Amino acid sequence: MTKEIIKIEDLKREFTMGTETVHALRGISFTIKEGEFVTIMGSSGSGKSTMLNILGCLDQPTSGIYEIDGVSVKDLNRNELATIRNEKIGFIFQSYNLLARTSAIENVELPLLYNSKVNSEARRERAIKALEMVGLGDRLHHTPSQLSGGQQQRVAIARSLVNNPVMILADEATGNLDTRTSYEIMSLFQELNKQGITITFVTHEPDIATFSSRTIVLKDGDIMQDYKNDNVQSAAEELAKLPKQDD
Amino acid sequence: MRLLNVFKIATKAIVLNKTRTLLTMLGIIIGVASVIAMLAIGEGSKESIRTTISAMGSNMITVKAGSDTRGGVRQEASVMESLTLSDFQAIKKQSTLLSYSTPVVEGKGQVINGSNNWPSSIYGVNPEYLSIKVVDLQSGSMFTDAEVQTASKVALIGQTVVDNVFPDGQEPVGQMIRFNNIPFKVIGVLEEKGENTFGQDQDDVVIAPYTTVQKRILAIDHLNQIIASAVSEEEAPNVVIEVSNILREQHKLADSEEDDFHVRSMEELISTFSSTSEMLTILLVAVASISLLIGGIGIMNIMYVSVKERTKEIGLRMAVGAKGADILMQFLIEAILISITGGVLGVLLGLGATVFIEKFLNWPTSVAMYSIVISFAVCAVTGIFFGWYPARKASALDPITALRYE
Numbered sequence A: 001m002t003k004e005i006i007k008i009e010d011l012k013r014e015f016t017m018g019t020e021t022v023h024a025l026r027g028i029s030f031t032i033k034e035g036e037f038v039t040i041m042g043s044s045g046s047g048k049s050t051m052l053n054i055l056g057c058l059d060q061p062t063s064g065i066y067e068i069d070g071v072s073v074k075d076l077n078r079n080e081l082a083t084i085r086n087e088k089i090g091f092i093f094q095s096y097n098l099l100a101r102t103s104a105i106e107n108v109e110l111p112l113l114y115n116s117k118v119n120s121e122a123r124r125e126r127a128i129k130a131l132e133m134v135g136l137g138d139r140l141h142h143t144p145s146q147l148s149g150g151q152q153q154r155v156a157i158a159r160s161l162v163n164n165p166v167m168i169l170a171d172e173a174t175g176n177l178d179t180r181t182s183y184e185i186m187s188l189f190q191e192l193n194k195q196g197i198t199i200t201f202v203t204h205e206p207d208i209a210t211f212s213s214r215t216i217v218l219k220d221g222d223i224m225q226d227y228k229n230d231n232v233q234s235a236a237e238e239l240a241k242l243p244k245q246d247d
Numbered sequence B: 001m002r003l004l005n006v007f008k009i010a011t012k013a014i015v016l017n018k019t020r021t022l023l024t025m026l027g028i029i030i031g032v033a034s035v036i037a038m039l040a041i042g043e044g045s046k047e048s049i050r051t052t053i054s055a056m057g058s059n060m061i062t063v064k065a066g067s068d069t070r071g072g073v074r075q076e077a078s079v080m081e082s083l084t085l086s087d088f089q090a091i092k093k094q095s096t097l098l099s100y101s102t103p104v105v106e107g108k109g110q111v112i113n114g115s116n117n118w119p120s121s122i123y124g125v126n127p128e129y130l131s132i133k134v135v136d137l138q139s140g141s142m143f144t145d146a147e148v149q150t151a152s153k154v155a156l157i158g159q160t161v162v163d164n165v166f167p168d169g170q171e172p173v174g175q176m177i178r179f180n181n182i183p184f185k186v187i188g189v190l191e192e193k194g195e196n197t198f199g200q201d202q203d204d205v206v207i208a209p210y211t212t213v214q215k216r217i218l219a220i221d222h223l224n225q226i227i228a229s230a231v232s233e234e235e236a237p238n239v240v241i242e243v244s245n246i247l248r249e250q251h252k253l254a255d256s257e258e259d260d261f262h263v264r265s266m267e268e269l270i271s272t273f274s275s276t277s278e279m280l281t282i283l284l285v286a287v288a289s290i291s292l293l294i295g296g297i298g299i300m301n302i303m304y305v306s307v308k309e310r311t312k313e314i315g316l317r318m319a320v321g322a323k324g325a326d327i328l329m330q331f332l333i334e335a336i337l338i339s340i341t342g343g344v345l346g347v348l349l350g351l352g353a354t355v356f357i358e359k360f361l362n363w364p365t366s367v368a369m370y371s372i373v374i375s376f377a378v379c380a381v382t383g384i385f386f387g388w389y390p391a392r393k394a395s396a397l398d399p400i401t402a403l404r405y406e
């Protein structure tokens, strides 16, 4: 039996704004096993980002249980949470969140700066490797303002990969990419998944969901559907089927 | 390793915001520079006062007539006639701690040589005067005790007097001059001393036997002053006591009566002037410290803005694994780097300003090592103190709240 890397039970998240309370998550439960590739779908405002932030230890639930690798997150202090974020989780934000006026390579190096086990040479090496993986080997010293939206997204992906995380949490990581590039990215994720990294991937696009092994659909803070995908498409093959571009 | 990384992050932030950082530093730079320059001026003037006074003879004792408290109408000390030649003789005879002493009578008048004339002061003294005042002669010689006895009309003159009444470069020694119409034979020229710290021209003098000045110029019997030199600087305070006792006995003062004279040592004068200039130094430094404080507040302000402006960045750093301590250190190091760099530049500017003041304004200065050390320490403390609060605030942020901050 593979171990449960994520386990949530009756997870609720409420936002209080003055007298009004927004129920972003209304008590959801599921487990994700090591090595799964899960896509989270749902309409805008259904609570996908809210849930992902909690899974990424960036936010705390109002109530409910969240266990990561068997450890209850509620019992961890700020420093322990920081270490988990640093060593276990690669997070890709919906809005990239790159440091302005900072080169791609330095952006990618960022998580390693807070990892005492990595020295500066290894840091540079790994950052270059991660950027090459997302196809930006020739853009190492460009700052975000000198990169296209898709390229910035790929820098953000490289940053999530650089510290060899156990799981990657991606919030619409292909939202700004054309079909070809998003398939490239998906095949990269499938590759990483094969290497054993657990991936939780928020998306709006149903065709992206076909590359994952499981899909959870949210609606208004509740789970609508949670189904296994028996017919996982290979992103690499789909990519090959796309009409050739002449660049 | 980790701290080194945080240090690099902090330096990078400073480099990215060069202009702003420099403007922030300006407060510190000016603060430190002014503290150093002000202290240098203060120390310099203190030192120069000390050297001038020492040059005037640091073991010199001055006795002046004091106010007469016995009479009904009090009078200015200079017109008092309570100091007499017998007082001088008593002091000379009884004191064991004096090496030289002379009576002094002084007057103002016109020095005339042919068609040239010049207003100056005449001092009537005895030959020991030169040793007390530590003055040498350029030419000629001092009058003798015999010439004092006979009230000879001989005089020595200072360089300023020479310049004004012998404008043609004539050799003054051997010439006749007149002081208030009394003819004097010039027998010597005093060595040039220039102005003292108080701006007095020490070369604008005529020296003659006190007997001559008493009888022929002032027509008085009393003395204006008695000056003497103690055997050593350390004995000066004892001399003051000894001379006071001799004079009290001379003047037959009862225990209940106050002194009708003043005895002062140069040491006292030095400490009087030193304390005045010390007050001035404290004042200057206080003003400079305020600018340093304002510089510190400038740092706090900019760190505060910096934390606000970079809230999103802080959120991101935390999201990828930065701990509160990393963020705290980052901003603290940034603040300290700004203040210390500002401190170094301030020290350099302060030293530059000091050289400028010395060279071009001709003010005596003396840079004290402690002023550099202190202002530097103050800088570092300022950085920590004013950087702490904003940095602390940054480190306490919640990752998601910080990320969402617009």
Ligand SMILES: Nc1ncnc2c1ncn2[C@@H]1O[C@H](COP(=O)(O)OP(=O)(O)OP(=O)(O)O)[C@@H](O)[C@H]1O
Pocket (backbone or CB within 6 Å): A015, A016, A017, A022, A023, A024, A042, A043, A044, A045, A046, A047, A048, A049, A050, A051, A094, B404
């Ligand atoms: N900080 C917050 N304060 C108040 N309400 C919030 C906050 N964050 C999210 N919400 C609310 O929670 C609900 C879920 O938001 P969430 O960002 O999770 O949606 P989403 O599924 O990610 O949508 P999208 O697909 O547009 O990204 C929304 O109604 C939103 O208004």
Ligand SMILES: [Mg+2]
Pocket (backbone or CB within 6 Å): A048, A049, A050, A094, A171
């Ligand atoms: Mg979202």
